[in-house]
Amino acid sequence: xxxxxxxxxxxxxxxxxxxxxxxxxTMSVNATGAFGVTITATGTASLxxxxxxxxxxxxxxxPDSSGNLTAAFTIxxxxxxxxxxxxxxxxxxxxxxxxxxxxxxxxxxxYAGATGSFPSLSGTGSVSTTGLTVTFTGAGTIITGGSGGGxxxxxxxxxxxxxxxxxxxxxxxxxxxxxxSGLAPSGLTQFSPPRPTVSPSSNxxxxxxxxxxxxxxDAYIWYLYDQSGTSQIAGILPSTVTPGxxxxxxxxxxxxxxxxxxxxxxxxxxxxxxxxGSGLTSLQGFISASRVDLNRLTNGTLSDGTTxxxxxxxxxxxxxxxxxxxxxxxxxxxxxxxxxxxxxLTIQAIVGGMxxxxxxxxxxxxPGEDQINFTLPDNVPTGCAVxxxxxxxxxxxxxxxxxxxxDKNATACVVPGYTTAQLQKLDQGGTITSGGFSFSQFSITDxxxxxxxxxGISGGFFQLSAFQLSSAAQGSVSFIQSGTCTVTQSTxxxxxxxxxxxxxxDAGNVTVTGPSGSSLNNTALTKTSNLxxxxxxxxxSIPGQATFxxxxxxxxxNGAGGNDIGAFxxxxxxxxxxxxxxxxxxxxxxSSGLTLNxxxxxxxxxxxxxxxxxxxxxxxxxxxxxxxxxxxLTTAGQRTFTVPAxxxxxxxxxxxxxxxxxxxxxxxxxxxxxxxKAGGSIDSGSLTSFTGTGASPKYQ
Numbered sequence: 001x002x003x004x005x006x007x008x009x010x011x012x013x014x015x016x017x018x019x020x021x022x023x024x025x026t027m028s029v030n031a032t033g034a035f036g037v038t039i040t041a042t043g044t045a046s047l048x049x050x051x052x053x054x055x056x057x058x059x060x061x062x063p064d065s066s067g068n069l070t071a072a073f074t075i076x077x078x079x080x081x082x083x084x085x086x087x088x089x090x091x092x093x094x095x096x097x098x099x100x101x102x103x104x105x106x107x108x109x110x111y112a113g114a115t116g117s118f119p120s121l122s123g124t125g126s127v128s129t130t131g132l133t134v135t136f137t138g139a140g141t142i143i144t145g146g147s148g149g150g151x152x153x154x155x156x157x158x159x160x161x162x163x164x165x166x167x168x169x170x171x172x173x174x175x176x177x178x179x180x181s182g183l184a185p186s187g188l189t190q191f192s193p194p195r196p197t198v199s200p201s202s203n204x205x206x207x208x209x210x211x212x213x214x215x216x217x218d219a220y221i222w223y224l225y226d227q228s229g230t231s232q233i234a235g236i237l238p239s240t241v242t243p244g245x246x247x248x249x250x251x252x253x254x255x256x257x258x259x260x261x262x263x264x265x266x267x268x269x270x271x272x273x274x275x276x277g278s279g280l281t282s283l284q285g286f287i288s289a290s291r292v293d294l295n296r297l298t299n300g301t302l303s304d305g306t307t308x309x310x311x312x313x314x315x316x317x318x319x320x321x322x323x324x325x326x327x328x329x330x331x332x333x334x335x336x337x338x339x340x341x342x343x344x345l346t347i348q349a350i351v352g353g354m355x356x357x358x359x360x361x362x363x364x365x366x367p368g369e370d371q372i373n374f375t376l377p378d379n380v381p382t383g384c385a386v387x388x389x390x391x392x393x394x395x396x397x398x399x400x401x402x403x404x405x406x407d408k409n410a411t412a413c414v415v416p417g418y419t420t421a422q423l424q425k426l427d428q429g430g431t432i433t434s435g436g437f438s439f440s441q442f443s444i445t446d447x448x449x450x451x452x453x454x455x456g457i458s459g460g461f462f463q464l465s466a467f468q469l470s471s472a473a474q475g476s477v478s479f480i481q482s483g484t485c486t487v488t489q490s491t492x493x494x495x496x497x498x499x500x501x502x503x504x505x506d507a508g509n510v511t512v513t514g515p516s517g518s519s520l521n522n523t524a525l526t527k528t529s530n531l532x533x534x535x536x537x538x539x540x541s542i543p544g545q546a547t548f549x550x551x552x553x554x555x556x557x558n559g560a561g562g563n564d565i566g567a568f569x570x571x572x573x574x575x576x577x578x579x580x581x582x583x584x585x586x587x588x589x590x591s592s593g594l595t596l597n598x599x600x601x602x603x604x605x606x607x608x609x610x611x612x613x614x615x616x617x618x619x620x621x622x623x624x625x626x627x628x629x630x631x632x633l634t635t636a637g638q639r640t641f642t643v644p645a646x647x648x649x650x651x652x653x654x655x656x657x658x659x660x661x662x663x664x665x666x667x668x669x670x671x672x673x674x675x676x677k678a679g680g681s682i683d684s685g686s687l688t689s690f691t692g693t694g695a696s697p698k699y700q
Contacts, residue, residue: 081109184224239326352381426466508562515553568674603637665692
């Protein structure tokens with residue numbers, strides 16, 4: 001019997017002591033901000049049914065692991081009351097448009113202890129040389145005071161989404177979840193098919209009512225959960241619910257306020273092995289009629305007897321998800337839950353950018369669960385975090401990852417920087433904890449400003465599991481090694497990589513001290529979500545940014561210690577300036593190879609030569625960007641290197657007004673260690689420094 005791996009995320013809402021009131025409102029914000037280590041944005045805000053006022057926010061200039069900027073904001077209303085929260089802004093908003101979200105975390109006056117959520121904020125923005133502008137608007141809920149329980153205050157919904165990737169919008173016939181407060185009686189109650197639409201013991205029910213009016217439809221209840229501060233429900237949306245805009249309510253003694261939700265015809269999302277919605281997919285490799293292996297990094301067996309292994313070229317595999325669409329007979333009857341959607345939908349697998357036909361795409365013999373069978377080609381890209389998506393009528397699933405061994409006989413996948421023993425440790429439930437800090441100095445020629453020098457110091461500590469290896473694999477989907485050069489092809493969808501989220505660790509306050517002329521003397525790095533950074537720009541003044549240089553000499557990183565990492569010290573010596581002979585070319589002729597010469601630097605310093613091109617198709621969340629990059633390594637003492645034509649010919653030529661990238665940098669690598677507060681030390685720690693130059697040439 002096929003073992004299925006899916007579960008549902010639990011949401012935690014803050015609780016307060018006073019009686020609660022729920023306000024359904026639409027928030028609109030217009031703000032501007034100046035660049036710096038942090039970005040302070042100010043502007044105006046309005047909330048329907050509440051009022052208007054002044055908006056202030058502090059954004060980090062360092063994105064999170066998904067590329068989003070986060071901000072703590074305050075809206076000061078005209079009557080003096082305040083609403084506090086956190087805002088997540090995707091990079092697409094800053095260069096055009098996109099969708100962000102906000103969480104209410106407190107306030108003052110009438111909003112002391114407030115909670116709430118704005119799950120979908122439509123935003124637009126622009127970036128100039130001095131700062132940014134951004135506007136966003138969207139509906140949400142603010143809960144003032146209140147314990148967050150049921151009873152007199154009633155249930156409150158904060159999010160409705162699919163039960164695999166945990167994103168907004170739901171498809172008929174799919175498994176969905178509702179997060180909030182007071183949604184269910186205390187404890188956990190689960191239901192097997194045939195599932196009720198009303199809980200027999202508590203009369204809890206979930207209703208989808210058309211926003212335009214009409215009769216509501218009650219969903220099948222999968223489970224009710226309310227304990228340890230988490231209140232959540234999961235269900236199956238009946239296939240009779242047609243696509244459109246709906247108001248969702250939960251009745252638990254009293255009915256919740258309506259929560260706006262969109263029902264879409266199809267929305268496939270994939271279950272992942274750690275139930276995070278990202279990282280390693282819940283996928284099985286076909287070994288024989290009596291054996292299918294769970295997809296992991298190496299060969300082995302779990303404590304319950306489940307066998308696992310990486311996928312292999314030429315092997316049939318099975319992925320699991322939810323949301324292929326309506327099929328009413330199977331909504332609540334396992335005996336009818338076998339149905340192939342390929343007759344009505346165009347479905348393809350996309351593995352590492354390679355499009356693969358599917359052998360079956362339909363119900364998995366269980367209500368709400370879908371499975372997709374396909375066979376990996378012999379020339380499929382390989383690695384430990386190969387991007388996996390599916391295209392359903394041209395709409396792409398959120399990216400996840402799959403582990404694929406380099407050949408049919410290999411017992412482990414391969415990813416640069418990790419040994420087989422480390423991969424086995426991850427498969428056995430262990431983690432790898434690493435730390436790293438980098439000094440960088442790049443000279444960039446900009447037509448508007450001339451030559452400017454960008455200085456940066458950044459780093460932190462992270463913990464990695466087997467399921468989230470794609471976070472550290474740099475979106476790697478294909479590695480082609482030739483000598484000291486590597487070609488890497490990565491596929492990005494809607495600005496995302498193959499998923500994967502690192503757990504960043506708290507190291508307390510971190511400071512840096514440098515030689516005379518650096519202006520760094522026990523200077524604190526800015527800490528944002530346990531990531532540390534400091535930046536400066538020479539040749540142009542950026543308000544709010546630090547001022548420092550990175551001359552040759554000795555640098556020391558000192559960490560005071562925090563909740564996860566103990567006190568540590570790391571040292572590195574930056575050598576004489578690394579100088580490229582001449583300038584980088586405006587055009588790279590791929591068939592001729594590329595020879596570069598330089599002077600300076602320590603003889604043993606690493607030299608990294610990198611570049612490539614990207615192609616983009618589609619728009620919005622369905623935009624697909626395929627990036628092909630090369631990296632060649634040598635040492636500064638060699639004074640010259642030729643990137644061979646065999647490497648450059650694998651880089652697609654630029655077309656039209658598109659440009660590629662090319663950079664050369666060099667510097668030393670030092671190691672360090674740091675204690676873990678939980679005991680032991682980090683598995684690895686590195687300190688690097690790279691000085692170099694970059695350009696945007698054409699590739700032909």
